[in-house]
Amino acid sequence: MVISDRLAQVPDSYFAKTMGQSVEHGPLPLINMAVGIPDGETPKGIIDCFADALREPSNQKYVAFHGKDTFKQAIVDFYQRQYHVALDKEEEVCILYGTKNGLVALPSCIVNPGENVLLPDPGYTDYKAGVLLADAQPQPLVLKPPYYLPQWDQIGSDILKNTRLVYLTYPNNPTGSVATQSVFDEAVAQFKNTKTKIVHDFAYSAFGFDHKNPSILQTEGAKDLAIEVFSLSKGYNMSGFRVGFAVGNKDIIQALKKYQTHTHAGMFGALQDAATFALNHYDDFLEEQSAIFKRRRDVFETKLKDAQIPFEPMKGGIFLWLQTPPTMDGEAFVNYLLQQQSILVAPGIPFGEHGENYVRISLAIDDEALIEAAERIQTLKHLYEQQ
Structure with missing residues (x-):
């Protein structure tokens, strides 16, 4: 491979490798919660x-x-x-x-x-x-x-x-x-x-x-x-x-x-x-964007709380930072969600060493898919009860 020493020391971009890549998932319809951009159209x-x-x-x-x-x-x-x-x-x-x-x-x-x-x-x-x-x-x-x-x-x-x-x-x-x-x-x-x-x-x-x-x-x-x-x-x-x-x-x-x-x-x-x-x-559109994601945040967090699934409170942005079950790290949980629940999320480890036991969930999906994803994750409550 022809590549400079300087460029060779730079790790491959995680999202460049994964964005647009086809994935194999479980039997349910795929819900992509790994995307990092809002889902609405340009005005x-x-x-x-x-x-x-x-x-x-x-x-x-x-x-x-x-x-x-x-x-x-x-x-x-x-x-x-x-x-x-x-x-x-x-x-x-x-x-x-x-x-x-x-x-x-x-x-x-x-x-x-x-x-x-x-x-x-x-x-x-x-x-x-x-x-x-x-x-x-x-x-x-x-x-x-x-x-x-x-x-x-x-x-x-x-x-x-x-x-x-x-x-x-x-x-x-x-x-x-x-x-x-x-x-x-x-x-x-x-x-x-x-x-x-x-x-x-x-x-x-x-x-x-x-x-x-x-x-x-x-x-x-x-x-x-x-x-x-x-x-x-x-x-x-x-x-x-x-x-x-x-x-x-x-x-x-x-x-x-x-x-x-x-x-x-x-x-x-x-x-x-x-x-x-x-x-x-x-300017008004920016306020509308925030209101959309606040409502989605409220819905999703309520579902997680009802199932007693731990997460970090989401105060802004478009992502929720979800703890993994105690028996899995982020990459293992990403694979589990994909194969068992047909939900695609991002592992926490590309975001730093302290992301090892987390996954990043994007709320940039429509309301119907958001509720469906939350209900699928609710069924995993038993994984968080394992010690």
Whole structure:
């Protein structure tokens, strides 16, 4: 195989291997609860805007490397409207070709070989790839139940001293935990006046069930050391569009933009127009999305509680973090659910060592399938009673 030593050290992406792959399951109809994107359609107004923008002659040519002024202004207006955060559209905004691209590229932009990067455990699987590609050192930021929040005093001073970047993500994928503003206040205070920077992955920003999810940039002084990465994929049902952006600390933003000048030649103008329309016109839709998943959360958790099946409380996002029966780890339970109940879920171990005895369940399925899946899982109560 022809592959560089650097790339060879990066594990295969779990979801790249499994997404779209055919699976063999038991006799019941398959219910796929492993998918990581909301199941609704993109709003018609956004689709219509995109269709019109396709016919615009200026969108059929190269556009400015760092994005249309209209798109950047929509981002600025959105953050002011939603979070009361002021942004400079030239210095504090970077358009991303899907947020994953930015999250994986970031270590190569600001981290030197050998420096530490703290990664949430449990946390999104592909952060680690970006760290390894930068020849940096991934270190676990262990998040413990039931709240899955950072405990900075539990990290060794030698680790912190050599840490250049910290990844945070709330609502958390995979645990469904959320952060209050005080969590971000503590993180900013922890790394103020150090060389350590923070990136907050805000992919599931729309989905907050007990309170609106705060932005890290609402914390005083956050822009001195932090950026936030926002995705249009989940809140607007636009995952296929691959559009997001990073906002915040101008030095990190400029590093990302420099990187992009060598890897991209400007986002397709019609995509930018569609994203602009979404940001400017669909605030109410974000609230509707959250309400849909809160209702699904309530239904699913009630079914689990009735059967006394243990799980971590889901406060935001689209995933529920389910404990495995005591006789199985996550991978064994995934196989058991698939063969015995025809339910496909994701094992916890790709999300970090502390996910070994969990599975991630997506609620991005219609109500009928959701209730059917919950009732099938209820029949497994006996597995949790085994010692």
